[in-house]
Amino acid sequence: MNKLRAIQLFVRLAELGSFTRVAEQLNTSKSVISKEVSRLEEDLGVRLLHRTTRNVQLTHAGEGYLQRAREILAQLEAADSFVQDLQQVPRGRLKINAPMALGITELSRMFADFMRAYPDIELDIHLGDEDVDLVEQGFDLGFRASSQPLDLAYVGRPLTRFGYHVCAAPQYLQQHEPIVSVDDLRSHNCFEYSYFKGRNVWPLDEGVSIGGTLRVNSVIFMLSAIKSGLGLGLVPEFLCREALASGELAEVLPNARKPELTLYALYPARHFVPARVLQCIDFLEAWFLRQR
Amino acid sequence: MNKLRAIQLFVRLAELGSFTRVAEQLNTSKSVISKEVSRLEEDLGVRLLHRTTRNVQLTHAGEGYLQRAREILAQLEAADSFVQDLQQVPRGRLKINAPMALGITELSRMFADFMRAYPDIELDIHLGDEDVDLVEQGFDLGFRASSQPLDLAYVGRPLTRFGYHVCAAPQYLQQHEPIVSVDDLRSHNCFEYSYFKGRNVWPLDEGVSIGGTLRVNSVIFMLSAIKSGLGLGLVPEFLCREALASGELAEVLPNARKPELTLYALYPARHFVPARVLQCIDFLEAWFLRQR
DNA sequence: ACGTCTGTTTCCATTTTGAAAACAACTGGT
DNA sequence: ACCAGTTGTTTTCAAAATGGAAACAGACGT
Structure with missing residues (x-):
């Protein structure tokens, strides 16, 4: 049994209320619908629909399953679109925070390249050396130079080191x-x-x-x-x-021992990170690697 | 392709980091894993994993898909359990509100039968004729006698009529x-x-x-x-x-025209109605039908 | 350079699938 | 009350998909 398709058929069946009509709509035979839905019921060990010759109606179990099935299918579709959108040219706005000095020098060159590579992304860059809360201020991405690893609520990717x-x-x-x-x-x-x-x-x-x-x-x-x-x-x-x-x-004093800092790209550790942020970070990593 | 299984395999693969180990764990051949995951990638049009001979690592798309896939699988499992639990003897607590007079007469007999039929359900019955907000007070179920249909935020099932x-x-x-x-x-x-x-x-x-x-x-x-x-x-x-x-x-005045009321069982129109509530309402309907 | 471990591909027997037709069950109209 | 028309289910059998074994190809460590 193809459970996923079985679920899709079940949802359609619940909507149309007829095996025959589902079969027509999907250009297939009703035996397929019947068998597949039966197999789903068998797999669950639960009858989802009451069938009479005149109409098909949901059992209580079927009603509950229908609601959940709809959500699951919607999420699956969202997941599929997510990875497919990732392949597309990213678009949208990226709000970025960076230290002033770094932004004026290295990053200005970097972002010039980035904008050339992703012409459909709008950048909203805020340079400043004050401590800012990325999430609170709605930043997608921040840059921090630090000797220790990092803050906690953020994911940090090391980009380069400098002295x-x-x-x-x-x-x-x-x-x-x-x-x-x-x-x-x-x-x-x-x-x-x-x-x-x-x-x-x-x-x-x-x-x-x-x-x-x-x-x-x-x-x-x-x-x-x-x-x-x-x-x-x-x-x-x-x-x-x-x-x-x-x-x-x-x-x-060229020989005096001096600190070395690591430059990190930080982004809020959200549940789902937007595709364009991930794309941007990939670009950052590649760019700094190329600079070596 | 069995997409659902493909997704399960992909999640396992991401966890174990090796086609061979997944195959071992599932007592199948690695060709199956390889083929199915490839088919999933083909279906999505996206590469989910970077394969080298030494290890398997997620692409960014793969990471995003993994998170979502995990949620989807968990929800599917929850949906399956839901309908299966519905078949089981329901258990848990039911908090019920009913008019005093009705509770003392009809409903007391009804609930005696109910408790005999479902010994694993705990009843918490509150009798009273004041207007109560079912949701606010945490009631799973309420009884109302009314001539018109009903309130709006609740699902109402007519049980019986009386004069x-x-x-x-x-x-x-x-x-x-x-x-x-x-x-x-x-x-x-x-x-x-x-x-x-x-x-x-x-x-x-x-x-x-x-x-x-x-x-x-x-x-x-x-x-x-x-x-x-x-x-x-x-x-x-x-x-x-x-x-x-x-x-x-x-x-x-036996021949004077008098109102007829319908007794409704009400339950909050929540997103997911607990199984025991649905079971209870089924019982109610059947019981009152039998009383005719 | 080799051996070994990886994932992929090929091959073919086996299983599963799906459309059509036969079937069974029920409804609604006459 | 009956019959015709629908409905969902089952059967049939050819076609398609699947899965395991083995051959294959590539990369790493020694």
């Missing part, structure tokens, strides 16, 4: 005392990032308390200040990579 | 003026039932305003007062049948 560099403008280094050990930083103008969890302690080797004339909640702003030769900063690799390569900035 | 009689004790009739027309009632001591919707107008022929020295919210109480020869009452048939037959009471 930090202590950077300064060559001009600043010329005009100030040389920096050869971590402790030398104490007497320099070290900029502080407001949201940095260590506050005024930079995690170099065993850690060093720093101080300076700038405290700002934007690493981008800090970077311009550094480029202007005003002081030193602990800057994420992806932000200073270019400036270091071009000589616009110089690295200080 | 009313104007009754008095022979002693009362001897000691008072004879009653030959409906209007004669105006000068008699007519008892009033508090919950009666017509209040002090008895629905005899075109209706007649009555008055008397007793107004009570229990027809049983009223009946004893009538039996004591204190006055007249409009009494439901099922309450006075015995007393009329034995001569303890006499009927007045």
Whole structure:
């Protein structure tokens, strides 16, 4: 017995109230309907319909089964559509949260590629470094850099790892005392990032308390200040990579031990994750892998 | 393809991660598993699993389908159990609301039979004539006598019909003026039932305003007062049948037009009605039919 | 490079299926 | 009261699908 088809036939039979009409509607013989429904009843060990020669009516068991069968069939159809839609070009809106600095640099290039690959997806990107609750604010996706695994209510996919560099403008280094050990930083103008969890302690080797004339909640702003030769900063690799390569900035204490962070893509651990979110994450993983 | 079995195999496969192990567990050959899952994928038009020679892993589509498939299978199982449990001896508790007078007479005999037939069902019977909200108070079943169809949020099954009689004790009739027309009632001591919707107008022929020295919210109480020869009452048939037959009471105005009420069994129109409620209603219908 | 373990495919006997026809049961009209 | 017309069930048998064994192909570990 094909139970699923038997159930479908039973539902149709309950709707049309006639074996003959079901057979006609499905272009098959009534013997098929009769046999299959009988087999279903046999399988259940329960009579679902009272048959007379004139009409077919549901038993109480049949009524209960009908309701449930309808729901099951609807869900099956939904499940089928789900996987089939996944094959389609995804469409719809993706609301995304990302740290400012990252969003301006790496992610802007990444999302440019993404938009080219999925022209039917609308992006709604919110850059900011404050802690936000993804679910509460209705975000489909968020980016977080962290050393430890992660929060709990979210699924996190590691995308890439990056380090930090202590950077300064060559001009600043010329005009100030040389920096050869971590402790030398104490007497320099070290900029502080407001949201940095260590506050005024930079995690170099065993850690060093720093101080300076700038405290700002934007690493981008800090970077311009550094480029202007005003002081030193602990800057994420992806932000200073270019400036270091071009000589616009110089690295200080390249051999000091510095933290490494992992960039995660986070999405709410909902019951059913929308197809376009899964597609997007696949794209993210592939993209960062390609960047290596 | 037997889609249902294919889905079951797919779920098992996702759990065990190996075609071979699924085949072993089900005492079948791996070719069956392979073929059936392939057919499912073909039917969906989607690849559910990545196969390598070393292991089997879900695609994203597969992950989504797996979640949904699990739910569907669980629901199917629940549906099957539902109809099968319906065949079993019902058990559990039934909370029932009924009018006081009816509960004391007809229903007490009915439920005695019911309890004998279904010894595993616990009855929690609340008799009272106040309007109660079945759902709010957690009743599985209620009884209402009414002339019109019914409320809306409930499913109602008509059980039986019954009429009313104007009754008095022979002693009362001897000691008072004879009653030959409906209007004669105006000068008699007519008892009033508090919950009666017509209040002090008895629905005899075109209706007649009555008055008397007793107004009570229990027809049983009223009946004893009538039996004591204190006055007249409009009494439901099922309450006075015995007393009329034995001569303890006499009927007045037997030919006046009186209302006929239908007794309904009501149950909340919930999504899924518990099996024992349906069983009970079946019993009710059969019982009242037998009483005819 | 080989052996071994994976999943897939092929082959064919077996089982299951399905349409048509015969059948049985009941209804409704006359 | 009967008969004709429908209804669902059963039978029949050819066609289709299924399932197990074995051959096959690919990937990993040694």
